[in-house]
Amino acid sequence: MDQGLAALLGATVGVVGTVVASAISSGSTRRQMEGQAKVEHSQWRRQLRRDAYSTFLAPANGSRSALKMAARALVGDAPDVAEADRRLQIAQDQLVLVQAAWAGLAVEGPESVEQAAHGVHLGLHSMHTTLLVWRDSSGSPDRNVNFVERHAVEVTMVSERLGSFTSAARAALDNIELPSSRRS
Secondary structure, three states, X not given: OOHHHHHXXXXXXXXXXXXHHHHHHHHHHHHHHHHHHHHHHHHHHHHHHHHHHHHHHHHHHHHHHHHHHHHHHXXXXXXXXXXXXXXXXXXXXXXXXXXXXXXXHHHHOOHHHHHHHHHHHHHHHHHHHHHXXXXXXXXXXXOOHHHHHHHHHHHHHHHHHHHHHHHHHHHHHOOOOXXXXXXX
């Protein structure tokens, strides 16, 4: 083989090697970039969900607190109906925010979180309704024992549902499946 042909063959092998190495490097870089984009997208989605869950939880807790304070104003021989009304209005305002946040949860999901939020919303609404009826029957000779008992049950139920919502939200953020016993 003459030297010119050997040099040409050597140069060709060098160029082919460079092109192959470049293609391998490019593919590896592309896969790295795709992987990084997936991680960043996942972090972004997690942040959106976390914000949506917090946006729901804050007014839900605010509503629950206002409802509990309204009940305290109605207890006793001389119920403070004006204070109860003020607290019931605060609770109603918070319930509007809960409803709006619940709509956001329907979009962000997953379904387990949305269903848990629905349970919280229903429980708060039930507490509010019970307190309105209790307020309207204020001064009853039986001291509204039935409403006091019902309210106590609803407070417990809402607390449990808030716990279920929080567990479902954490599980969704951590991408883990909750056992069916914690979903209710």
